[in-house]
Amino acid sequence: MDSATFDPTTPLATATTLEALETPCLVLDADRMDRNITRLRSRLDSLGVSLRPHLKTAKSIDVARRLMSAPEGPATVSTLKEAEQFAADGVRDMIYAVGIAPAKLARVTELRAMGVDLVVILDTVEQAKAVAEASTDAGIRIPAMIEIDCDGHRSGVVPANYAQLLEIGQTLTEGAELRGVMTHAGDSYKGGGAEAQHRYAEAERSAVVEAAQLLRSAGLPCPVVSVGSTPTAHHAKDLTGVTEVRAGVFVFFDLVMAGIGVCQVDDIGLSVLATVIGHQREKGWIITDSGWMSLSRDRGTSKQAVDQGYGLVCDIQGNTYRDIIVADANQEHGIIAARPGSDARLPDLRVGDRVRILPNHACATAAQHEAYHVVRGQSHAVEACWPRFGGW
Amino acid sequence: MDSATFDPTTPLATATTLEALETPCLVLDADRMDRNITRLRSRLDSLGVSLRPHLKTAKSIDVARRLMSAPEGPATVSTLKEAEQFAADGVRDMIYAVGIAPAKLARVTELRAMGVDLVVILDTVEQAKAVAEASTDAGIRIPAMIEIDCDGHRSGVVPANYAQLLEIGQTLTEGAELRGVMTHAGDSYKGGGAEAQHRYAEAERSAVVEAAQLLRSAGLPCPVVSVGSTPTAHHAKDLTGVTEVRAGVFVFFDLVMAGIGVCQVDDIGLSVLATVIGHQREKGWIITDSGWMSLSRDRGTSKQAVDQGYGLVCDIQGNTYRDIIVADANQEHGIIAARPGSDARLPDLRVGDRVRILPNHACATAAQHEAYHVVRGQSHAVEACWPRFGGW
Structure with a gap:
């Protein structure tokens, strides 16, 4: 393989569905x-x-x-x-x-x-x-x-x-x-x-x-x-x-803003799309490929009345699962579990299934990504890929 | 200004001294x-x-x-x-x-x-x-x-x-x-x-x-x-x-590793170079241009015996100031103060002076940057700029 046959800087492509995107990635509900x-x-x-x-x-x-x-x-x-x-x-x-x-x-x-x-x-x-x-x-x-x-x-x-x-x-x-x-x-x-x-x-x-x-x-x-x-x-x-x-x-809102009542959870326009990569059933854990590298280390809700862990978990259409959060995160692993003290049951997700995670802090989570995958409408069709930048 | 006269993607340049670098930026002690x-x-x-x-x-x-x-x-x-x-x-x-x-x-x-x-x-x-x-x-x-x-x-x-x-x-x-x-x-x-x-x-x-x-x-x-x-x-x-x-x-080590005794603080090879942009003298604060965007939101030492805040502060040569930490951080602002309970006095730094901040977690801090500015020797001369990448 040389640079003529393999180019790691291929421009960002767009896809037509959330199922077709590489994960983890950033989804923007326009x-x-x-x-x-x-x-x-x-x-x-x-x-x-x-x-x-x-x-x-x-x-x-x-x-x-x-x-x-x-x-x-x-x-x-x-x-x-x-x-x-x-x-x-x-x-x-x-x-x-x-x-x-x-x-x-x-x-x-x-x-x-x-x-x-x-x-x-x-x-x-x-x-x-x-x-x-x-x-x-x-x-x-x-x-x-x-x-x-x-x-x-x-x-x-x-x-x-x-x-x-x-x-x-x-x-x-x-x-x-x-x-x-x-x-x-x-x-x-x-x-x-x-x-x-x-x-x-x-x-x-x-x-x-x-x-x-x-x-x-x-x-x-x-x-x-x-x-x-x-x-x-x-x-x-x-x-x-x-x-x-x-x-x-x-512009995006987030769980910290929802936690202080400035918006509702269903105003949050940003989420991280993740794929299930495993279970630890006896512990009540689902493991995903979205760790803190894609969610950020921001734990802004940790001092609020409702601690959302590293984020609140939704299905692929963006509907929240009650009391299901990213309870812990490593660099490229997220651990999904019920909120401590909740009687919520884990959703029945298999390896390969996808979820969306609402962020604690939109500024911090967006900064971990190079692009927004833009969805619109009931179908959540992906209509565009907007680049973003970082640095100083 | 059009794209012919202004190119925001100018390749990363190297500099010969830490004083000449744009801040905040990542410094690697080779x-x-x-x-x-x-x-x-x-x-x-x-x-x-x-x-x-x-x-x-x-x-x-x-x-x-x-x-x-x-x-x-x-x-x-x-x-x-x-x-x-x-x-x-x-x-x-x-x-x-x-x-x-x-x-x-x-x-x-x-x-x-x-x-x-x-x-x-x-x-x-x-x-x-x-x-x-x-x-x-x-x-x-x-x-x-x-x-x-x-x-x-x-x-x-x-x-x-x-x-x-x-x-x-x-x-x-x-x-x-x-x-x-x-x-x-x-x-x-x-x-x-x-x-x-x-x-x-x-x-x-x-x-x-x-x-x-x-x-x-x-x-x-x-x-x-x-x-x-x-x-x-x-x-x-x-x-x-x-x-x-x-x-x-x-390869870099960090404050979390030092906190559990796997390395010493002076083994830490990674730091963020920052510039002083203000003071709140009556509060005992020095304000820098290095907030959590450049340091990361990682607070890995918060549960260790010594909480290093968002990082331990050094002079531009990498010598630590005793008990002086980044006590709090906003997106592009760091607040330097003495560690709570310490009798340490703030260093006498003026607007424009530079400091280096040792990170809690090298993986997380490095991920916020696009390049390493590589220093070597007693002089800490900047000998190279090594690009790094992110994404999935």
């Missing part, structure tokens, strides 16, 4: 995806704000085009690789929503020189100075937004820290461009019910609106006021003063 | 890797058995060639994608060590037709019949090994189940090829000290030797008797009756 997008878009329309979808969950131009209001954007990305890939596919309006490292500004400058309005975020004076310096070097004004801390979960300036906020704002206005303020209520993923989510959403709104007012009262510009997380986007009642909402995982 | 390989090879030489390295950790032909005793193998793989990729690079002797799904036999047959001695494993009569049927259809004899259960952790036939073992053996001998028996002491990853590991190693040995004797006494062939896990491979005292040992993660 009907559910469309419904999830329509639902959030209608909600934000009624609140009078625009959606700047986060593309870090999908990392696919085919999904991105369905998420964005126009082929040019707006959009949010989590890596410069996403910015470069989506730019190559025509997206022109993006926020790179991870605090900028000075060494990454060369790639930002390169994208801006190609006509992409790529905006960076930051929360320190050092970063603002680095953005100003890179702007001077390139003879442009790189736009940056100040990240605001609304709940203490990770990064950002607290609005009460006036001095820091103004020093960053002034540094950017003088040497670069102050595009606005942004925040993310990471704590909203902890759940707590609708009332808690209303509070998280209001905490997001009030933090950025307060920061924007502070900047403006000092004579600094602040055109964009951006908030966003999937839970708060689905619970906000009033977004006065906010200009846009960022959200990402809602 | 000196440590070489030492780990030499150590296990010497050990198995003294026990009189050959090494069939598992390539699922590395998924890189450059690493595989250093692991294998010859360019043709032998080797072990966990996916047919690995078998196909390594076959394209000249490997000719492989065990696909995950129970075979009947629908995958077409790809096995195709590889065998190209001159690759690819062996499958199975533990049910149904699978043996499917292998016999595929053999008849292709006019060949597909070799299969019977997976033996030595510790109840996952798959396999228990040797005491004589009837099942013999029925599988007879089905394969009549319609395909019975290549031998194999087992894997998954429970050995739980640790328990040297004495426990000696017992796990002996449990592996005695289970397959007993199964081999049973098959042979029934007049069936059993040329290969295969055991393997990284912990047992480093603790076995006597491998009488065993013909080969499979092990994989030892």
